[in-house]
Amino acid sequence: GAVVSQHPSWVICKSGTSVKIECRSLDFQATTMFWYRQFPKQSLMLMATSNEGSKATYEQGVEKDKFLINHASLTLSTLTVTSAHPEDSSFYICSVVAGGSWEQFFGPGTRLTVL
């Protein structure tokens, strides 16, 4: 399967600062990546679909100005949480879909804690 990495694996920041999370597809080119958010003991909540070279598609209720997504290359998508607040503390996970298949491969996740 595809290998997906995320950086950082965990981050602690002060309220009001911005945090960038990177998602990399290490062994194939991904035209589409997904960003999820997961609260403790809950399922994954799709935030947005990241398309290489175009604007991301956000799910209903997700603030696009707060969660900035940039998919600048076929191997890298970034999620920037702007002006983070404690309620943004969560586990953020990216995934890629292997071209030509339906399989979705997830990154290891990034734990964000906003103080």
Add this chain to the structure above:
Amino acid sequence: QQQVKQSPQSLIVQKGGISIINCAYENTAFDYFPWYQQFPGKGPALLIAIRPDVSEKKEGRFTISFNKSAKQFSLHIMDSQPGDSATYFCAATSGNQFYFGTGTSLTVIP
């Protein structure tokens, strides 16, 4: 509206027993049904998946049973081991649309 309903929410099984997790869906356009295993603090990992043209798929101790007419599918973990303790998510997909179940927390007691 929950596209994929998963049960139970939590499950405790003795070592060596069979763990069974069930999922149901409504949209007949779904054409791929994966199961993911997630350990605490880690991203989900694809465990096993099935397409609707088969009724069962087995990989080692993991088996998916698929009932197209009932729009249900289930994961069976045979000879459950403490290392299987994790959260399991079913999913149903159509194209680039993925819908996840709510997850089942499995605990295998030694």
